Each structure stands twice: as C-alpha cells, then as structure tokens.
Amino acid sequence: VTLVGELSLWVAILMAAWTTTVSWAGAYQRRPDLVFSGERAMYATFAFTLVASLGLWYALFTHDFSLRFVSSYTSRNLPSVYTFTAFWAGQAGSMLFWTLILAMYGAIAVFVNRRNLRHMMPWVTGTLGLITLFFLLTTAFGANPFERLDWVPVDGRGMNPQLQNPGMAIHPPMLYLGYVATAVPFAFAIGALVTRQLDGEWLGAVRRWSLLSWFFLTIGIALGMWWAYVELGWSGYWAWDPVENSSALPWFTGTAFLHSIMIQEKRGMLKKWNVTLVVLTFLLSILGTFITRSGVIESVHAFAQSSVGSWFLGFLIAATVLTVILVSTRLKDMEATAELESMVSREAAFLYNNLVLVGIAFATLWGTLFPILSEWVQGEKITVGIPFFNSVNTPLGLILLALTGIGPLIAWRRASTANLKRQFATPVAVGVASVAVLLAFGMRHFYAIVFYGISAFVATTITLEFVKGIGARMRMYSEGLFAASTRLVIRNRRRYGGYIVHFGVVVMFAAFAGMFFKKDYAEVELKQGETYSATDPFGDTWTFTSQGMSRYKTLNREVTAITLETARNGKPMGFMVAEKRQHFDATGATTFEPSTEVAINEMAKQDVYVFFSGLLDAETAVLHIHFNPLVVWVWMGGFIMAFGGMIVMWPQAQQRERGYVAELSPQHEGVLTGAGA
C-alpha cells in the first residue's frame, strides 16, 4: 500500500502537468475538448494525491520504519491520535499534506465554478494545476516522505513531546487550510487578468475563497497562540517570532481584502488595489513558507533547514514577476467607475482600514526581514526586538479598532451630520464614560485606557445595531426575542456575521490590553507543606501550599508532578498540578529532553499560571508563578471571530439560486438604520 502511495505521487505529478498544459492550451485555442480534459485532470490530480497521502498514513499506522519519515517522527508506543497527526509533524509530510489540501481546493474550485465562470475557468484551472505541480515536485524532489532508509530501525524516534498536545494536532492543518486557500483567489485573479474580465462575477468566487482562507487562518493562529501559551512555559502567547509573523501576514492582507472588496462591489472602485491584495496575500503565504522552511531567519521554532527553501524562493520570484507583468499590461481594464466623494464616508473608513492593515503587515514584514535586509545593506545581521513590533503596531491597532466601530455604520458616499449624530452619539458617550470610570478606579496606563475607551465605543455600536435590528423585526413581524434575533442574523448573514466578527475583535483587543497589567513572575522554592503567598494584579492575595511531589509512569512517559493547594484571600481555589515529563520509547530508553507541563487555573479575570522549573533536591521544587490578566478572553475572542466568520460564509440557500447579484443586493441595508440615506 505504501508503494502504491509512492507511485501515486509520481502519477499526480504527470496529472498536474497535464492539467496546466491542456487547460491553458484549450483556453488559448478555444478548444472545449482540451478544457474538459484539463478539468478532469485536476480531479485526477486530487485523487492521486489522496492515494499518496493514504499510503503515507498506512505506513505510519503499520510502523513501517524503513521510511525515514516514519522512523523520524513516530514510535511504537505513540498514542494513535498522534500517529495520525504525525503526518504533518515533519517537513516532508507537511509538504504532502499541503499538496493534498491544494489539490482538494483545486478540484472543488473547478467543480463549483466550471459553468458560471466558463470563459476564465481554463486559466484558473491551469494556474491551480501549475501551483499543485510546483508543490508536488517540491515534495517529490525536495522533501519526499517516501524516502527509504538503507536499514530498518527497531523503533522510531518518536514524536517531540511538545507536539503531543491536542492544540498542536489541529493547529497545523488549520493553518495550512488557510494558507493554501489563498492560492484559489490568486488563480482567479490570474484568470481574470488574462481574460481582462475584472468585474462582477469573479468577485463572488474570490470573496468566498478569501473568506474561507481567513476563517482557517484565524482558527490556526488562535490555536498557535494557545499552544505556545500552554506548552512553552513562558506564559505568553505572542512573541513576534518570524514564524508567528509569517502566519499573521496573509491574515492582515486577507482581512484588508475582505473589506476593500465591498467597495468594489458597491461602488466600482479599487479594482487595481483588490487584485494587488489578492496576489499579495498569496505571495505572503508563500513567503511565510519560505521563511519558516529555509532557516534564513533565526526563529525559536526550529524547523528543518533544507533545500525546500530555495524551491519556494524560486517560486516566489516567478509568481511575482508573472503577476507584475499581467497587472501592468492590464491597468486600463481596471479603471475605477466612481471616485471618493467625501472623507466622511464608508469608502474613506474602509480605505483607512486597508491602509492600517497593510501598514501593520508592512511593519511586521519589515521587522521580520530586518536581519536579511541589514545584511544586504550593511553586511551585518541586525535584529529588532519585540518592542519594535509593539511600539509600531499598538497605535495602528488602536486606529483599526476605532474603525471597526465607525466603518460599518457610517453612510456610503457622504455621511450627513444627522447620520453621524444618530449613529455615533450614544457609542461615543459610552466610550467617554468608560474612560472616566477607569480613571476614577485609578487606572493610569495610557494605552490601556485608550484601548478600553475605544473598545467600549465599538461594543456599543455593535450592541445598538443588534438592538435596533431585533426591535424592528419584533415590531414588523411580531416575532419573539429569540426568533427575531436568530432570523435577523440568518437573513443578513454577511452583515450580522461581520458584526459578530467585530465583536470578537473587540474582546480580543480588550484581552491584549490586560497584559499591560501583568507583573513579573515570582520564582519560588517550595518543600512539601511550605506556603508561598502573592498579590495578584487585582489586589487579591493568593497562597500556594505544596502538597508534595509524586512520580509515576504512564503511557510513553515518566511524570514528576507537584501538587499545589491554592487559596484566594483565604478561600480555597482548588489544586493545581504542574508536571515534568521524561518520554521514553518502547525499549525503555529515554527520548528527547524532559518537557514541562504547566498548570493553569483559568478564570474570567485572570489565569494563574504555574511553571515547574526544576528540582533543587528531591523534595524542593522550583516554580514560576504568573498572574496573567484576561487571557481567557483571547481564546474567547478568537472563538467569536471564527463563529462570526462561519455565519458570513454559510451559503444562503435561496439566494444562491438567484445568482451572485442577488446576494449583493442591499435588501435590508439601510432600512433599519438609515445608513444608506
């Protein structure tokens, strides 16, 4: 079966090459037979890539240690969940997994749009085929998971303990699903550019795929933050590490695109800009892969450094050159049909949103690439630190947060004073009031106060929108509260789903601001029975009493655990157990360095985070105790954003039959709020 998988990889290469050749030839010569052949070849590419992947999974589950990949990442005693996820634990498998998703997306995109976008589809199919071909070739020649060893080890080396975590099991696939989905809008952009049909219909397809990519990237990034927080033991979730940054970059530009495309839909503006954003988002995902896989930039995330990096660099350059040529020869097809009429309008708000998002992306990219750039310019590697990213992106983030409240409510074209008053008087008042309350309670941190003031403003705008919408439905259709609120959202998924996403953004920003109040952690030595007491950022007193250490063996590891009895202001808050783990293989030999499992008591106000640093002697544990304000709201915010994204994406059954134009018609827009007046 493994052999079948390996052979399928080679067949898939032929199929992908065929897809591109005949699709483009068919489009050029206008020969439907070639075009159909190209479509079927795309399906076949997917089928063979799937067989190749099943072959690798089979090898993993049958412990075929003659494969370098299998023996490098699994062992006989690895839990089967992680044997399954070992597929993407290493580079070679990741590449195959990536290709699998790409081929799947390609097949779906071709199948769904083969009729309604007839004229440009051959170009799209060909482009998707070409990208798939690139990934297949890179997999086969740069990082082949079917590579054999010239001997067969008794057991594999097992999976790194830090990867044996449920978050790590689903974080990479989510991120890949998001990364790879940027290839589809890119292919559509190429198709639209080649056929010079940059209006109307293709936007629908591009928007849906961009949304899908955004959705998965959001989940993937949030899970990555969670993994770093619970697994790495430094009690933070974001460190502006190059690998983290490269996952955020396409998210920034993708988010910008999802906003600016609305301006093209409604007002026929920004055509060049939108094409640029689509292309940029794709190129940034490729760049991100290049950064993480090539080792050109030092990162905490030690991925393998291999030839795969140069494959990606070549691809990146080729794709950039191709699109620059295409865009520059088609500038006149992308003239705007309208102009910006006023600074006080939704267009302007969205433009600023784009400016800020692209600005954040640029600053982040700049900081990430700084070592390379400085080496080119000065011949010396210079790095910039976390404060660089924070000091640039915090003010930009604040502007973005404010626009989150302004953008959706301000009128198109030109907002009247009456419109502004009606929409923003209450939210501004609430924002100012919350600043006053925070000051009264003694908060003095400048950024935090601004953050919470703007958050209150935005949250109020969103709440009012729901209140107005639900109220109007209850009056007009005499519905109950529940029916009115669910129907309001279901009938206007794009709009209210968007509000839910925005609400998630507010929650997440408020949680980020909580970290302004984090104090340094305490390093504590505790023997059994000893107590440590500390004051948290909210002024409560916590006590931690050691219940002693326990040692036991389980599954594939030996655990040393310390149990702490905790209390807040004398009230019992339960037990916390922090662990050190030593993994071993089937023969009992130890594998990897010992790893640490932190203990986290997650509460609405803060997390109590205990890291087991080491043993001083057999009885004394060295612990790091952190109080992390509001961290749980980071995960909640991410969840709300993903949930809102799902509502926006969910296909609207009755409208789909009327075609894309119907979906655009602003049936409800303005009726309830007067925003369109």
Place this chain on the structure above:
Amino acid sequence: VKARSKFLIGGLLILGSSGILMASSAKETAQYFLTPTELANKISDNPRFVKTGVKVGAAVVNGTIVRAEDGRSVTFQMTDSTTTYNVIYRGVIPDTFTEGVEVVVEGRLNDEGTFEATTLLAKCASRYENEPDRPGASSYPSSPSYPASKTPAS
C-alpha cells in the same frame, strides 16, 4: 478630487508617523546578530564594542554545561568551531537546552571575557526533526536529566 487628496494627506500622516515610530524603535531595539568569530573581530577592531549588547548564535560545546546547584544559572562554552566563549546565563533554562545544541544568547561580555547572557534560546536540532539512529550508535542520554542540579547535592 478634493476628498481624494484629503484622504491621501490623512494616509500620509498615518504612514509617516508609523514610519517615524518604526525608525526610532528599530534604532532602540536593534541588536547585532553575530557568530563568536564576528564578535571577536568586532572587539579587536574597536575595543569599546565590548559594552554593546549583542545576540550570538553558536553551538554548545559538548561536556561544558555546568548547572549551578540552586538550578538558577548555568555556565557553558559556545563555539562556531573557530572562536569559543565562556557563557554564564541566569534565568529559565529551556527544556531543549542540552549538550551540542544550537543556541542564541543575548547579552554582553564582562571584564573577564565571559559572555553574560540574559536570554537563552535553545534551537535543538532534534526538536522537530529527528534523525533515526544507526544501529549500534547510542546517542540517547542514558538517564533523565531534568533535576535542576546536575551535580549531586550531597
């Protein structure tokens, strides 16, 4: 046209001020990323460079790791196979720090020529990518090494 130029002015203001922020904070947080040999060359070119905080990427020399008894600090040697420095580091020792790994340390040289590190990142080659063992070769550490103190406490 008027609204457009107003927008552009606003945009330039935002971009300009973030550009200034970028430049100034890049200056503040910029650090050289050097190999031990590059660090040595810099110091021989300009002795006052000793005072500059730098990041150094190097490999830990096998058998040089000595963890302090209280588990709070560690000393070791780092090398790029041409130049070797003694390092003393105080703080959280990462799970992946062990003999032979690639490390990135941040800090500066003290008067004795020892590198005093304030951060220590261990980039273990076997962290995410493992090489299978040749038969007979034993590269596994024979015993758990997680006690903070490696030297017997007695």
